[in-house]
Amino acid sequence: MGGGDSDIAPHPEKIKIVATCLAVAVGISLLGFYLKSGDEWRSNWSLSLNKKKKKKPIRVYMDGCFDMMHYGHCNALRQARALGDQLVVGVVSDAEIIANKGPPVTPLHERMIMVNAVKWVDEVISDAPYAITEDFMKKLFDEYNIDYIIHGDDPCVLPDGTDAYALAKKAGRYKQIKRTEGVSSTDIVERSISDSHNHSSLQRQFSHGHSQKFEAGGSGTITRVSHFLPTSRRIVQFSNGKGPGDDARIVYIDGAFDLFHAGHVEILRVARALGDFLLVGIHNDQTVSWI
Secondary structure, three states: OOOOOOOOOHHHHHHHHHHHHHHHHHHHHHHHHHHHHEEEHHHHHHHHHHHHHHHOOOOOEEEEEEOOOOOHHHHHHHHHHHEEEEEEEEOOHHHHHHHHHOOOOOHHHHHHHHOOOOOOOOEHHHHHHHOOHHHHHHHHHHHOOOOEEEOOOOOOOOOOOOEEHHHHHOOOOOEEEEOOOOOOOOOOOOOHHHOOOOOOHHHHHHHHOOOOOOHHHHHOEOOOOOOOOOOOOHOOOOOOOOOOOOOOOOOEEOOOOOOOOOHHHHHHHHHHHOOOOEEEEEEEEEHHOOO
């Protein structure tokens, strides 16, 4: 036997076994990585898809004449906005109002200013039809991406006796809100007509929300009692709850704001532009009666 080193060559079969084991181990690792990556990718894709679905705002539509706009209109718009993320408002044209109710007191361009000024309104459609026709409903769904059509719980009947919102109800895209009791444009007009001979009493009637009986000429006319805004909780619904900052420039303006109109909106807009926070004072009924 020689004393030199001898090389022991690995058996070919052992090499094949080891190589096979390594290949299997690497393959399993890669497969696991792939499956994990696939699961993560699917999970991320699903989350992204859900986020996109959640991001789509619910758009609601409400229409109206908004003639001699009052707090009942504003409360209706507040309720409608609460049913979605974005509120689109259709302002009915003068011609449509004449055909269905009689001539409006306030022209369309002024009614548009009033509706645009309401904080719950995101978009306004001019010259909206009085009734929801099939063509207009399709336009609302396709062009304006409206999800639901909103109206108050008071009936809206066309001259032929049919429901103006029948098609929206049939399509299952109709939602209803509660009408504000005690005030309407018709009610305000009736107050003015019933005592138009007495200017000071007329002013009081426009300002008062409570019932008052007329005794002139022996005939009595009673306006309905308004139960609107009876509590601080209801008043807060009309406020954003934010006060002025420490360094805010506060602007004050007061007025009767009787028969609130487009001119009032404009003067409030100008006043607000003069500072950071606008504080508005409203004269009481006794003060207004002496003006």
